[in-house]
Amino acid sequence: MLFETIHQKVKGVAYISDLNARYLYELIIREKLTNILELGVAHGTATCYMAAALDEIGGGQITSVDLLERETLFDPSPEGQLADAGLSHLVRIVRMQTGYTWFLHDEIKRLTINDVCGSEYDLCLIDGPKNWTIDGCAFFLVDKILKVNGWIIFDDYLWTYGPHREATDGITHRNLSEEERVTPQIREVFELLVKQHPHYSEFVLSRDTNWAIARKRASDKKTYTIEYRQTNKDVLVAAKDRVKRLLGMKFKY
Numbered sequence: 568m569l570f571e572t573i574h575q576k577v578k579g580v581a582y583i584s585d586l587n588a589r590y591l592y593e594l595i596i597r598e599k600l601t602n603i604l605e606l607g608v609a610h611g612t613a614t615c616y617m618a619a620a621l622d623e624i625g626g627g628q629i630t631s632v633d634l635l636e637r638e639t640l641f642d643p644s645p646e647g648q649l650a651d652a653g654l655s656h657l658v659r660i661v662r663m664q665t666g667y668t669w670f671l672h673d674e675i676k677r678l679t680i681n682d683v684c685g686s687e688y689d690l691c692l693i694d695g696p697k698n699w700t701i702d703g704c705a706f707f708l709v710d711k712i713l714k715v716n717g718w719i720i721f722d723d724y725l726w727t728y729g730p731h732r733e734a735t736d737g738i739t740h741r742n743l744s745e746e747e748r749v750t751p752q753i754r755e756v757f758e759l760l761v762k763q764h765p766h767y768s769e770f771v772l773s774r775d776t777n778w779a780i781a782r783k784r785a786s787d788k789k790t791y792t793i794e795y796r797q798t799n800k801d802v803l804v805a806a807k808d809r810v811k812r813l814l815g816m817k818f819k820y
């Protein structure tokens with residue numbers, strides 16, 4: 568399915584910007600990434616873009632994981648958006664009681680034979696609670712099941728636990744130290760865990776779309792590229808999206 572076709576169907580639904588959606592879609596097609604893991608689904612908008620890319624390259628499988636307690640929260644639902652786009656057959660949605668770290672436990676167990684864990688995924692999009700403990704742990708777990716040459720994308724590189732709400736994904740803001748509240752925790756995961764990990768050598772930070780990307784390739788030579796992808800028009804559209812999202816949160820969370 569062409570990018571423009573899926574874009575017409577899901578545009579305006581949170582939580583992926585047009586720029587990141589296009590990047591993701593083109594990456595999947597260019598690198599032929601057919602086995603994809605998505606951690607954090609919400610409305611399934613990113614899922615739809617990824618499924619459209621798989622459809623374009625002749626098929627594949629996306630496994631998308633979210634929390635059981637969020638099953639009825641998102642309107643439109645991921646199942647609804649995928650069905651409307653005719654892409655449901657490419658996606659398995661899994662909802663877990665305590666979240667994706669336990670899903671990753673199950674996957675490592677499934678893929679372990681004689682004490683060796685096999686790798687199965689080409690791409691993992693980590694877009695959940697944006698939390699040092701959960702996402703730091705998720706990174707090490709994902710690494711075990713990610714193929715060599717595979718990709719990990721982190722959303723929300725600069726996100727912080729701000730004053731705009733009481734709690735995010737089970738973490739009560741007032742229980743955090745001031746330092747934990749103001750420090751972008753995905754940035755810490757990326758800078759302190761991912762970039763230093765011996766399996767990874769190629770890193771891209773898209774500063775203005777808040778995505779940090781790592782490629783699983785072992786090498787002594789590490790490259791770190793900082794990109795700016797937005798035009799002035801993109802900045803205006805993103806600001807409008809953010810306002811819509813904040814207004815939506817006020818009513819939904």
Ligand SMILES: C[S@@+](CC[C@H](N)C(=O)[O-])C[C@H]1O[C@@H](n2cnc3c(N)ncnc32)[C@H](O)[C@@H]1O
Binds near residue numbers: 633
């Ligand atoms: C920003 S949304 C994901 C957006 C989606 N990837 C997209 O771009 O369309 C974050 C999602 O992560 C989920 N989430 C938060 N903590 C989680 C956890 N520990 N395990 C699984 N899902 C979690 C939330 O329920 C929410 O649906």
